[in-house]
Amino acid sequence: MVVMDNKIESDQTDIVDSDADETWVNDVTESAMRSMRNKPGKAWWVAITLLGLVIVAGVIAWIYQLKHGLASAGYNDRAFWAVYIADVITFIGVSYGGAVTSAILRLTGQSWRAPLTRLAEAMALVTVIIGGTFIFPHLGRPDRFLNIVIYPNFSSPLFWDFMAILTYTVATMIFFYLPLIPDMAVVSKMLGEKKKLWQKFLYSSLSFNWLGSEKQKKALHRGLTIISLLIIPLAVSVHSVLSWAFALTSRPGWMETVFPPYFVIAALYSGTAMVVLVVAGFRKGYKLQRFITDRHFVRLGYLMVALGLVYLYLTFADLVTEGYTGITTGWIKQTVTGSYAPAFWFYVFAGELLPIFVVAFKKTRNVTGITVASVFVVISLWVKRLVIVLPAATQPLIAGAWGSYHFTWVSITITLAGVAAIPFLLMIMFRFIPLFSIEEMEEAGELGSVEQVSAHTQVLAKILAKYTGLEVTAPKASKTLTASETEGK
Amino acid sequence: MKKLFLKLILCTLLLTGLAATLVTAAAQAASVGANGSSLTVSLKAPKSTALSLSSTFSNSVFSNTALSNGSYRANYFVQETEFASKGWIQVGSINVSVPALNQNATSAITYEPTWTGNETFKVELVELSNGNDTVVSSSTTVFDVLKDPSGFPESEINYQRPMTQVGKWLVRGILTLLALVWILMFSVLIFVVNRISKNGKVMLNA
Numbered sequence: 001m002v003v004m005d006n007k008i009e010s011d012q013t014d015i016v017d018s019d020a021d022e023t024w025v026n027d028v029t030e031s032a033m034r035s036m037r038n039k040p041g042k043a044w045w046v047a048i049t050l051l052g053l054v055i056v057a058g059v060i061a062w063i064y065q066l067k068h069g070l071a072s073a074g075y076n077d078r079a080f081w082a083v084y085i086a087d088v089i090t091f092i093g094v095s096y097g098g099a100v101t102s103a104i105l106r107l108t109g110q111s112w113r114a115p116l117t118r119l120a121e122a123m124a125l126v127t128v129i130i131g132g133t134f135i136f137p138h139l140g141r142p143d144r145f146l147n148i149v150i151y152p153n154f155s156s157p158l159f160w161d162f163m164a165i166l167t168y169t170v171a172t173m174i175f176f177y178l179p180l181i182p183d184m185a186v187v188s189k190m191l192g193e194k195k196k197l198w199q200k201f202l203y204s205s206l207s208f209n210w211l212g213s214e215k216q217k218k219a220l221h222r223g224l225t226i227i228s229l230l231i232i233p234l235a236v237s238v239h240s241v242l243s244w245a246f247a248l249t250s251r252p253g254w255m256e257t258v259f260p261p262y263f264v265i266a267a268l269y270s271g272t273a274m275v276v277l278v279v280a281g282f283r284k285g286y287k288l289q290r291f292i293t294d295r296h297f298v299r300l301g302y303l304m305v306a307l308g309l310v311y312l313y314l315t316f317a318d319l320v321t322e323g324y325t326g327i328t329t330g331w332i333k334q335t336v337t338g339s340y341a342p343a344f345w346f347y348v349f350a351g352e353l354l355p356i357f358v359v360a361f362k363k364t365r366n367v368t369g370i371t372v373a374s375v376f377v378v379i380s381l382w383v384k385r386l387v388i389v390l391p392a393a394t395q396p397l398i399a400g401a402w403g404s405y406h407f408t409w410v411s412i413t414i415t416l417a418g419v420a421a422i423p424f425l426l427m428i429m430f431r432f433i434p435l436f437s438i439e440e441m442e443e444a445g446e447l448g449s450v451e452q453v454s455a456h457t458q459v460l461a462k463i464l465a466k467y468t469g470l471e472v473t474a475p476k477a478s479k480t481l482t483a484s485e486t487e488g489k
Numbered sequence: 490m491k492k493l494f495l496k497l498i499l500c501t502l503l504l505t506g507l508a509a510t511l512v513t514a515a516a517q518a519a520s521v522g523a524n525g526s527s528l529t530v531s532l533k534a535p536k537s538t539a540l541s542l543s544s545t546f547s548n549s550v551f552s553n554t555a556l557s558n559g560s561y562r563a564n565y566f567v568q569e570t571e572f573a574s575k576g577w578i579q580v581g582s583i584n585v586s587v588p589a590l591n592q593n594a595t596s597a598i599t600y601e602p603t604w605t606g607n608e609t610f611k612v613e614l615v616e617l618s619n620g621n622d623t624v625v626s627s628s629t630t631v632f633d634v635l636k637d638p639s640g641f642p643e644s645e646i647n648y649q650r651p652m653t654q655v656g657k658w659l660v661r662g663i664l665t666l667l668a669l670v671w672i673l674m675f676s677v678l679i680f681v682v683n684r685i686s687k688n689g690k691v692m693l694n695a
Contacts, residue, residue: 154660160663163667167667167670167671167674170671170674171670171674174674174677174678177678178678178681181681181682181685208682208685208686208689209685209686209688209689209690209692209693210685210689211688211689211692211693213688213689213692215684215688216684216685216688216689219680219681219684219685219688220681220685222681223677223678223680223681226673226677227674227677230670230673230674234670
């Protein structure tokens with residue numbers, strides 16, 4: 001799309017129910033900018049206030065923890081790693097899932113990805129920042145974080161964790177920013193001369209004279225391809241190094257060779273589920289059903305279940321290898337039949353079997369079914385991370401009783417604050433940037449995405465019916481055709 | 490002349506011997522604590538997976554002093570040198586009875602090292618009193634942990650501490666790779682932004 005005119009600027013009417021004369025381009029632009037142009041409603045303010053309160057409560061809980069020590073979060077000498085490290089893995093994991101899903105779809109040229117990538121990439125950026133922040137409550141004393149920079153210990157996986165997460169975060173930022181350039185130009189043109197100073201900086205400066213020429217498109221495409229190629233091994237490295245923080249310790253239950261792929265697949269699995277949740281939320285909130293259809297959810301559902309099955313297999317492989325030797329089975333007993341058994345079996349049923357059934361049956365293979373399954377996947381994968389951390393951390397290595405970890409209001413509040421921060425930051429972020437990449441949506445339209453092809457087939461069916469009197473059944477189009485499109489064809 | 494030379498040698502030997510005796514006595518005196526206790530630490534079983542930290546208490550010193558009351562404890566520590574800072578981490582402790590102290594007793598704990606190489610251990614004999622524990626004596630020793638705790642064959646034992654041998658090059662290699670990733674990331678960003686900006690300017694001017 002060449003951004004040379006201010007055609008869209010004149011259209012200030014309520015465009016949720018689009019006029020018949022709107023073109024595909026205008027429809028896309030309007031829908032993408034719905035979160036920016038429309039004043040936030042009551043529901044938005046209520047949601048943002050409630051989420052903000054949870055975040056404030058989390059900050060208060062952290063201050064309390066700083067004052068009273070990690071014991072206030074349920075930690076003790078026999079449960080030295082617990083909920084916060086599970087939070088770190090979970091949040092960075094879902095980030096990884098979002099980034100890799102987007103990168104793979106981009107690299108394989110899947111045109112149906114267009115309405116999803118922006119939401120997935122934004123989610124990846126937000127969750128990696130939140131996940132990184134959880135390292136501070138996990139450390140107990142945040143001032144010690146500086147030691148990793150002042151006294152780097154190259155033989156410690158924690159140092160490489162820091163480096164990997166930092167590199168991945170920067171890569172995610174670039175991956176998020178590059179597709180934004182054309183949209184910044186669109187927004188800048190729409191705002192015209194009325195721009196405030198911050199808008200001028202945000203939209204004009206960051207769009208770098210984007211006009212949508214072939215040369216510019218080529219440069220952007222090339223850059224995005226390289227970053228997409230780069231972000232996949234980077235994300236793999238982040239979760240591998242994160243797993244080595246466990247696997248390189250001499251502790252049964254953690255010292256496992258399977259851990260790097262185990263963590264990587266868990267991240268992809270939970271990340272895909274989180275993409276579903278974010279997409280479902282914004283689709284409903286901003287009425288994007290026209291662009292984000294059932295088909296998108298079904299495809300993400302298939303991807304999610306495929307990853308879930310791989311993760312189930314790795315869980316089985318981990319348990320059977322350790323359990324068969326019988327040398328260090330204390331943590332397995334604790335996990336499968338002991339005090340952590342309810343959590344483990346919750347993961348198996350809610351996080352593995354439920355999504356498989358939801359996707360397997362046509363009746364439940366829809367937006368609601370897949371969204372509900374995704375909620376269970378995200379929660380159960382967090383529970384699974386706790387099941388990985390706690391039994392191994394609390395088992396005695398020399399002699400004595402098993403340690404135990406109990407949740408306290410501090411750890412629960414801080415964790416909930418992290419959860420609340422995801423929609424909070426995304427809702428605020430999308431007040432300033434379009435909901436999906438206008439450029440990519442147009443490209444998808446030009447290429448003829450499945451929805452478009454389906455729409456065209458319907459047009460053909462209508463023409464045939466008009467001139468021949470034959471009833472031709474065409475596949476149902478997810479994209480509602482406007483009058484002009486129907487007439488035009 | 491010859492006699493004088495011999496006398497000089499004799500005097501030198503005598504003085505050296507005297508000095509050596511004085512130094513030894515001083516060292517012994519220094520190792521004897523306030524209560525007159527003497528504590529030595531010897532580490533045994535170097536070839537087993539678990540390391541026996543054994544402390545022997547001198548009978549002669551304890552029997553000469555009135556150690557009939559109070560209770561004692563031997564605390565064992567290992568020195569950690571992570572993050573370029575040194576610190577003692579307690580690896581165990583054992584209560585020592587007074588009769589045991591008076592009978593040239595030995596107290597021992599086992600400790601499983603997690604890697605091979607030089608490890609510095611310390612033992613402290615602490616006199617326990619209400620709210621005011623005092624260190625009577627302490628002793629430090631460096632022990633070379635030869636046995637790989639993971640059961641690696643002894644003939645192939647080298648220092649198994651992570652990244653001590655290949656680490657230097659491995660670390661450099663990974664850091665170089667990391668630097669290349671950062672350079673690539675920012676090069677891509679600069680290339681894209683630059684190309685878009687330049688082309689946009691040309692088009693606008695045209």
